[in-house]
Each structure stands twice: as structure tokens, then as C-alpha cells.
Amino acid sequence: QVHLVESAGGVVQPGGSLRLSCAASGFTFNYYGMHWVRQAPGKGLEWVAFIRYDGSTKFYAVSVEGRFTISRDDSNNTLFLQMNTLRTEDTAVYYCVKDGVHDYLWESPYFDSWGQGTLVTVSS
Amino acid sequence: DIQMTQSPSSLSASVGDRVTITCRASQSINVYLNWYQQKPGKAPRLLIFAASNVQNGVPSRFSGSGSGTDFTLTISSLQPEDFATYYCQQSFATRALSFGGGTKVDIK
Numbered sequence: 001q002v003h004l005v006e007s008a009g010g011v012v013q014p015g016g017s018l019r020l021s022c023a024a025s026g027f028t029f030n031y032y033g034m035h036w037v038r039q040a041p042g043k044g045l046e047w048v049a050f051i052r053y054d055g056s057t058k059f060y061a062v063s064v065e066g067r068f069t070i071s072r073d074d075s076n077n078t079l080f081l082q083m084n085t086l087r088t089e090d091t092a093v094y095y096c097v098k099d100g101v102h103d104y105l106w107e108s109p110y111f112d113s114w115g116q117g118t119l120v121t122v123s124s
Numbered sequence: 125d126i127q128m129t130q131s132p133s134s135l136s137a138s139v140g141d142r143v144t145i146t147c148r149a150s151q152s153i154n155v156y157l158n159w160y161q162q163k164p165g166k167a168p169r170l171l172i173f174a175a176s177n178v179q180n181g182v183p184s185r186f187s188g189s190g191s192g193t194d195f196t197l198t199i200s201s202l203q204p205e206d207f208a209t210y211y212c213q214q215s216f217a218t219r220a221l222s223f224g225g226g227t228k229v230d231i232k
Contacts, residue, residue: 037219045160045211047221056143059219062125095167108156108174108215114167 002026004096004115011048011121016086022079022096027094029052034097035111036081038092043091048094050109053102064090086122093117126150130210131203132223136143143199145227147190147212156216157195159188162226165209171210172197199229207231 007021008023049070050059069082100112127150138205141150171177172188185200212224
């Protein structure tokens with residue numbers, strides 16, 4: 001079955017950087033788009049970023065545009081999120097999420113498999 | 125951006141009750157609406173996609189309906205394991221996916 005395992009998060013000072021990774025298994029990784037979704041403590045869910053199955057297209061939430069970069073390494077079935085210029089409001093559990101469809105251009109996306117999440121705390 | 129509004133934000137119900145949660149979009153999203161269940165300390169779980177399609181493995185007591193701007197998640201007979209928070213999510217605006225604020229279902 002689908003298995004998504006995020007790397008450990010951690011505590012970062014405001015203005016700092018952190019790179020998250022997500023090891024994927026149990027499905028054909030290079031056939032699906034992938035997302036990052038986050039959840040601040042005690043709050044709701046917020047979509048963060050998307051990368052198309054072939055890496056050709058990337059979308060970002062306005063709140064992270066220009067600071068975060070999503071990427072993928074299909075040879076190692078790994079998804080990444082590079083987070084720069086971190087702010088206190090970026091404190092959240094970050095989930096690696098598999099899209100339920102092959103290509104958003106043909107079908108409407110949905111989040112069909114989730115990792116266990118990793119906590120990123122931005123604090124001085 | 126498309127705003128998603130869920131109601132109620134919380135509700136109390138008993139085992140066996142029929143529960144209905146509503147989600148309203150700030151503009152028409154066709155049927156591009158998904159529902160998730162989240163239990164404390166756990167990742168969300170997909171229940172319904174494209175408004176009314178039940179994900180594999182989800183009990184048949186869960187159903188979804190609606191189109192345009194108004195959508196409903198119904199649990200026909202609430203079970204102990206259904207006490208959780210439920211989120212709707214629109215996928216019409218694929219460059220800016222968004223969630224509703226959540227509905228917490230707890231025990232009366």
C-alpha cells in the first residue's frame with residue numbers, strides 16, 4: 001500500500017531555512033502529482049504546494065510563494081520542500097500528500113494518501 | 125481565491141444519529157469538492173471526492189452530494205469511530221486549492 005514518510009522537522013529561527021523530504025513507496029511515484037499540506041497547531045488545513053507528475057508545473061499558496069520550493073527526485077521516489085526565510089506563522093505540521101489523479105489537466109485533484117506529518121517550529 | 129465555509133463549526137451528536145455537514149463555496153466549483161476526516165494527532169483521511177464519490181474502504185454510511193456552491197456530507201448512522209473533525213476542500217481552482225475551516229463532531 002501507499003507509504004509516505006516525511007523527514008524530521010525541527011526548530012528553526014525566524015529567517016532561517018529548512019528542507020523537508022518525503023520518501024514514497026507502494027505506488028508508481030513518477031505517475032502522480034504530489035502536494036505539501038500544513039496544519040498550524042490547533043488550526044485547520046492549508047494547502048502549501050503542488051508539483052505535477054513530471055515536475056513540469058509547480059503551484060504555491062500565496063503565503064509561501066517566493067520562499068518555498070517544491071521539487072521531486074523520481075529516481076529515488078522522494079519529494080522535497082525547501083523552506084527559506086521562515087516566519088513564525090510557518091510553524092505547523094507539514095504533510096506529504098499524494099494526488100489521487102495522474103494529471104490535474106485532465107481530472108480534478110484530490111488528496112488520497114497522506115504521510116504522518118512532521119512538525120516545523122519557527123521560533124527564536 | 126475561492127473561500128470555503130463549513131457549517132456548523134462544531135456539533136454534538138449521539139451514536140446512531142444522522143449527521144449532516146454543509147460546505148459552501150464563494151463561487152461555483154462544479155462538483156470539484158472533496159471531504160476528509162481527521163482524528164486528533166492523525167493525518168487526514170479522504171472520504172469523498174468529486175462531491176459524491178466514496179473513496180475505496182470508506183463505510184457506506186458516508187455520502188456526499190451537491191454541485192455549484194452548496195455541498196453536503198452525510199453520515200447516515202453515526203458510529204463511535206466517526207467522532208472527528210471533517211474538512212471540505214475545493215479542487216476547482218487547481219492553482220489555489222483550499223479547505224473549509226472544519227467541523228468538529230463530538231459526543232453528546
